[in-house]
Amino acid sequence: MLVNGKWTADWQPVQATDAKGGFVRQTSGFRNWVTVDGEAGPTGAAGYKAEPGRYHLYVALICPWASRTLIGRKLKGLEDVISVSVVEPALTDFGWSFGDFPGADRDSVNGASYLHEIYTKADPTYTGRATVPVLWDKKTGTMVNNESADILRMMNSGFGNLARNDIDLYPEALRDEIEALNAEIYPALNNGVYRAGFATTQVAYEEAFGDVFRMLDTLEARLSDGRNYLSGDHLTEADIRLFVTLVRFDAAYHGLFKCNLRRLADYAALSRYMLRILDLPGVRETVSIPHIKHGYYSIKALNPTRIVPVGPDLPGLFPVELKRA
Template sequence: MTTTHAPVYASPADVAAFGPYGPGRTDRPGPLYPFQGRITADGSGGHPAEPGRYHLYAAYVCPWAQRAAIVRDLAGLKDVVSLSYVDDERDARGWAFRERRGPDPVNGFALLAEAYDATEPGYPGHISVPVLWDRRTNRIVSNNYPDIPVDLGTRFAEWADSGVDLYPEDLREEIEALDEEIARDLAHGVHGVARAATQEEYERRRGEVLAALDRLDARLADRRYLFGDRLTESDVQLWVVLVRYDLLHNPLAGIGERPLTDYPNLWPYARDLYRLPAFRETTDFAALRLTTRPAYRGDGPVRIAVEPREADWDEPHGRAAPTGQGR
């Protein structure tokens, strides 16, 4: 006899009652992402690649979580690694499960903090997504966001359903170098502009982001993807920043007067990737819109005013499709 339990949901996010997320969690000494287990094909380290064993907790609002979700789908792992989403809003309790995004299908938790406490009782630190959960040991494998997409993209080839090779051996060193550049200058860069406390820091940091956008726009002038005709993890990392730029990052931080839609190569490139189900189906534009100003935005600088920009992501991109890729 199968017993069906009612879904468990957290109460609505309430900053007035619980306080904002961050203080006491993200400002503690020690690593911000302390769970750093790795999936391996041979099981060394205790986490062998197996179908049905692992679950990915993600959030539509988080670019790092979306990056992992996209890699999972591109790698052909929808039936190998399960996926669920936390709610878009959080208070001091951290990420939670609410009706908007559905319940926790694995553990029935109301708060993602329960997964952290199950792994380390009394866990005091940052409650982040993505989280890779091991159903067999009932513990977190990793919340270290740079590692999770790598493991999803490389460790499950035996069970992948005709997935794309996002880490081809001959490009791995170049992919790692470009990933580091994108993370430094864009993924972390946009947040650095938002957090800038002085006018000098603000101008320097936004100049670095704008220079990176110009550099990557030029790189894409004569190629479909960052490494030519082959879609790689670097494209995923860049795209999750681009899809948030006009709705979130630029209006929040005041980075530049030029929207993504004015970049002659980045904008068609971003729309080209959006045509792929892995990118489209993991995107909810409602979750990406700037609704309130987060507490971390620095108040010192005088920022340029940028309005959120709604764009037509379904507009034809006009880029050539190499044989066997991107369709």
């Protein structure tokens, strides 16, 4: 991580832990908003007006939080408005890097080798982890926001007529329900799998494991009444936030993070729901199982040999055939 703008050598993938050995995720440091007129958003300062070609998104395809924003960009038709750079799937000792892994990019905007350089360009004394996603302003040469929940919301409504407005991921009438879903699904499932994977005590692991599967059971029951999405027939941000975890579940969380009571494939309604969202226009292009597997299985603390598993076979998502001997 960065301490006063300097990269520290004792980088730890397991991040911070609480008194019980549970994983604690860092809060985001840049919270400005892109708005139609450049006024300040719910947090942060004014000055980030929606303009075509002005903003750039730094993402990792392994990362579920970054993937929320990639999906938002596709669904809202913002591909020509916001450019993207994809980092290498494996976290290095210097954090996220730019390189030549298939599907990864070099940094065409700032010419950086590592993502932390982008953070210190925005704030030379930055202290914190250099996380993705990052929304970057090419005009003023600084970071607008590094919190995926904010970025997804500003993609939904901050770009005015530059975005498709026939899709509303945060409709007024569903806001209370969306907030309630997010408040349940984030700690128990989106972050729950990380709490299981990065737990440093048996107690913390088992607590997270229980949260993950109780939440999956609850969601399976909710989706078993024939509805297409969490709130019925209207796709919302809550669906995107759930999807990014489901699509990684069998490839990464079931094995590496020891969330192995059941596979996503064992949940019929959740599996259909995941494939339904995967098939929405543009969404499949945001999902890379090779990045996801290489990324997660390169976490040395959890997988010292860094061997990437060949399976599982994921029909409709990433079919794997056994090679002939």
